[in-house]
Amino acid sequence: MDNSENEKQIALDRRYIRMASIWAENSYCKRRQVGALIVKDKMIISDGYNGTPSGFENVCEDENNITKPYVLHAEANAITKIARSNNSSDGATMYVTASPCIECSKLIIQAGIKRVVYSEKYRLEDGLDLLKRAGIEVVYIPIENEQS
Numbered sequence: 001m002d003n004s005e006n007e008k009q010i011a012l013d014r015r016y017i018r019m020a021s022i023w024a025e026n027s028y029c030k031r032r033q034v035g036a037l038i039v040k041d042k043m044i045i046s047d048g049y050n051g052t053p054s055g056f057e058n059v060c061e062d063e064n065n066i067t068k069p070y071v072l073h074a075e076a077n078a079i080t081k082i083a084r085s086n087n088s089s090d091g092a093t094m095y096v097t098a099s100p101c102i103e104c105s106k107l108i109i110q111a112g113i114k115r116v117v118y119s120e121k122y123r124l125e126d127g128l129d130l131l132k133r134a135g136i137e138v139v140y141i142p143i144e145n146e147q148s
């Protein structure tokens with residue numbers, strides 16, 4: 001990639017990660033809201049946010065404010081949505097507002113995703129380490145606070 005192409009890619013990455021952060025607002029989880037987009041050939045082929053499986057009540061936390069064990073992460077929701085579509089995530093880029101955990105990283109690898117752009121660091125980096133071990137390009141782009 002030459003310089004201008006590289007700059008274009010960075011500009012696109014910034015826009016998609018901002019879109020993922022807007023998408024995170026769909027999450028009805030209270031403790032944490034995470035959004036994910038899967039982009040292939042400049043098209044958004046899937047999206048997801050953290051939440052309970054289809055058919056379950058839209059409440060992520062129990063009475064002690066602990067996240068229920070069956071809440072799906074945004075990445076898992078975006079990947080499994082592709083499983084129900086005619087699209088393929090092979091070679092795609094995932095944009096996710098938080099750094100993927102190790103469980104989601106396994107899914108990302110198996111889904112054939114080749115790039116992961118994330119915006120919020122997490123104290124555990126084992127997910128990111130796994131992605132890198134699998135040869136996936138991992139890019140960190142912080143979301144800039146917009147002036148209102």
Ligand SMILES: [Zn+2]
Nearest residue numbers: 073100101104
């Ligand atoms: Zn996860």
